Amino acid sequence: MSVIPAAVSLFFHRTASPPHFYALANRFIPWLTGIFFLLLLAGLYGGLVLAPTDYQQGDSYRIIYIHVPAAWMSLFIYVLMAVMAAIALVWRIKLAEIMLISSAPIGAGFTFVALVTGSLWGKPMWGTWWVWDARLTFELILLFQYLGVMSLYTAIEEKRMAARAVAILALVGVVNVPIIHYSVEWWSTLHQGPTVTKMDKPSIHISMLIPLLLMALSFKFYYLLAALQNAKLELVKREASSQWVRNLLENQA
């Protein structure tokens, strides 16, 4: 493809090669960790210390600074997985397969966090640990979809085949995401009790918005760093018998 300059395509080709990617991951992880911590501390300080107490919800609203970014990440990662799945299926790039499966536990973790923090926010606000409101219900089904991907990958022994299966599942699942979102929201408005959740798009004050965005950004860096960590592991597992891994082991000794 003459449209892409040679240097760029060379970069992509080299990155897609396992030993190069492994080295690249090792170089990036410390930087990503540093940036993550900086953003995290800034966000936490802004959210827990600087931001004012909410007029209606008191200090319990501060859960928003982890609940909302976690929920955003749970969705973002799933969509990213679908993109990687498409790349893996169409171009059969090993790295796309690996990043796909490396992202799943992180997405599942964020989804779990969104559910638990949502529940802890809900108890003082609505009086119960669980409410079948549209968002929690949606997150629950999303969690099952993540767990499905992880179980399927573990269940299939031959890992290249497992990656293909999981790619198909992720693509089918991503089609389900807007459908679930729509159907659950519609279902929830039918059965909604008299309470209107304050979580619904309040006009958020800038002093609350900035820490929220900082936390969201920090979670993105966390995702990259955790995904690369998983990817390194998966790479070594899959390529255990290859030359570059053997060199790696010798260099370690």
Next chain:
Amino acid sequence: MSLSKAFFAIIQRDLLLAFRRRAEMANPLLFFVLVVTMFPLAVGAQPHLLQAMAPGVIWVSALLAALLSLDSLFRTDFEDGSLEQMLLSPHFLSILVLGKILAHWLVTGLPLIVAAPLLAMFLGLPESAMGTLWLTLILATPLLSLIGAIGVALTVGLRRGGMILSLLVLPLYVPVLIFASSAVSRAAEGLPVSAQLNILLSMLLAALVLVPLPTAAALKMSVN
């Protein structure tokens, strides 16, 4: 052999094979009725409670019956090698898969529709909801076979694929469940249900178009 001939041939073959084991055809149906029966036994027989729960109970049980019957979609063919033969055929695998799914629905989904009046009686579902119950079953049971087919195709090679199949397929079933049972409840209350039925219909049409391709891809991967 032309594609349409192959399509009908596959349906004919599957129906014939199922008919040879026609005793087994009753199983999903019996399961459906049994599960619905469990609910009054579990929650007590108050008519008002049962009536309120009826649409949900019937639909969850239909879902479970469909899930249980999915295994027969590809398993026997996988085990005796005919699935591999199908993959080698010159015809589009997606079309053959669609034929198999259609045959599967005729054998496992259609009978569930037969059970509807019996279950309506067990749970005290009002007359006004019967028509809607029929309609939702006719629209949604093929949908269940279609969506389930993807899950089966992904897990047919696994030894204990049954549990994983449920984990994969149930999240995909949720919208069907929501709209089907909601249609029946609203009909029981005398409310209009055209919106829900239209949504089910559009999901069915979308599934008819979108399901065969990933299912075929998954089969190709599973068999190798």
Next chain:
Amino acid sequence: MNLETFFAMGGYAFYVWTAYGVTFLVLLINILLPMLQHKQLLRQLALKQKRASR
């Protein structure tokens, strides 16, 4: 804002701090677990390689 009021979180201390605690636990596990498994794997493979080369 002194340390006491900060930890009290307006009476919601349990909810807020449990939420933050669970979050950090999950984030920590998702990093530590792969790191540990990675080290273990490298050790195992190195042992295998040594035995094979003998």
